[in-house]
Amino acid sequence: MxxxxxxxxxxxxxxxxxxxxxxxxxxxxxxALIGISAAVYYYAVRLEPLRIAVGPPGSDDLKVVHGLSQAFSTSHSQIRLRPIQTDGATASAQMLAEGRADLAIIRGDLSVPKNAQAVATLRKNVAVLWVPAPVKGKKAAAKISKIGQLAGRRIGVVGRTQANIDLLKVILQQYGIDPGKVEVVQFPIPEAVDAIRNQKADAYLAAGPVNSKITSEAIAASTHDGKGPTFLAIDSAEAIAQNHPMYEASEIPAGAFGGSPDRPEEEVKTISFSHHIVARKDLSDATVAAFTRQLFAIRQTVMNEFPLAAKIETPDTDKDAFIPVHPGAAAFVDGEEKTFLDRYxxxxxxxxxxxxxxxxxxxxxxxxxxxxxxxxxxxxxxxxxxxxxxxxxxxxxxxxxxxxxxxxxxxxxxxxxxxxxxxxxxxxxxxxxxxxxxxxxxxxxxxxxxxxxxxxxxxxxxxxxxxx
Incomplete structure (x- = not known):
């Protein structure tokens, strides 16, 4: 016992x-394992705000970005856009380079930040060179029909950005014209139409989308007595594109700027460059892929109010692209975007x-x-x-x-x-x-x-x- x-x-x-x-x-x-799994899932689907630098104030780019931001919010998308207004594409690129923005709208013919990778092409722009029709009753200068005849002339540039002057210099140098032998004057967009009507220059340069309202109004102001302006073809567009990869050879379709007769009456050769949506290269692939997917999903919604949104295109995914594509955007374009299970x-x-x-x-x-x-x-x-x-x-x-x-x-x-x-x-x-x-x-x-x-x-x- x-x-x-x-x-x-x-x-x-x-x-x-x-x-x-x-x-x-x-x-x-x-x-604990369930908690960790829930945390991973929350991290994967959480709302993620992205700062996007865009400018200048009042520009079509800023309006489109604001439209995208509102569409992202109303569609209950995972990504949210937080627009940061800048003075222009150069300032936007600087903000991205300094890490003060996650995305930016930049011009492809300007200096591209080293940490920038392409997500989408916002729009393509064409360079338009033209000579206004002579005004009846006024003494006309010697007729200009070719770019080579611009030496010693006064050329007006629509818009205040230095980038358009640099674009003009590239064109002139291709034709052997010393930019120092040409008088260049810039006209702010609100003053451009009056300057053209008052013949403030012999020829003009504008850069923007083919359907740009600014360019169309400037060309309309160059029409006098039923005669349209003379468009100067950039026949060496391929050579310029070869020497300057940020440009592409392009064409302005006949009648692109309306009017009667058509302006221009026939297709005109020119060069083009793009405005890009770029992201910091250290932004996660999943985040960029989600943004790219949402961007193209709601593009149709935004283009009803902002027709320029219809010009948004997928980026160039070639390895030799001038601006390398972000892997997240490339995964979306190539149909290789990873699902939740793939990522985790x-x-x-x-x-x-x-x-x-x-x-x-x-x-x-x-x-x-x-x-x-x-x-x-x-x-x-x-x-x-x-x-x-x-x-x-x-x-x-x-x-x-x-x-x-x-x-x-x-x-x-x-x-x-x-x-x-x-x-x-x-x-x-x-x-x-x-x-x-x-x-x-x-x-x-x-x-x-x-x-x-x-x-x-x-x-x-x-x-x-x-x-x-």
Missing amino acids: ASGTETNPAGSSPRWPARRSIALVVLAAIL SDFIWWGLMALSATGSIGAWFAGYLKKDERGDNSTLRERLLDMIATARRSDSTDELDRMQAEADEILRDTLQGFEHGAIEEGALTSFNIALTQFHHAVADRRSLLMNLSQNLQRAGSALRVTGT
């Missing part, structure tokens, strides 16, 4: 807490591996902790077997009662161990056999002791009778 009492004293706490502890550890690991499959796989490892470690740890519990069960079973032999030799019913009480305690501990997984079903079966044998031994010995007691009582009675 002493041995049984030491194994599990009466009133003590259960001896089988290990399985519950392991279950809590495994549950905590599973909950490694995390999911490692998470499952971690969960499996946690389960294996938990099982090993549980087995390690239950080693002592299994040892206790073996000790209890051995004690029960010893009690069988003791019961068969016992000469006292009181001792049998004490052993029976100890067997009850052993049974209670064994059942608790089975419930907590420390005792397997096979061990429980062997224990049940030992317990049954113990009960039989106690019952047999108790019966024997009772019969012996009764026989002794009868023998005593018989001796008393005989003696009498």
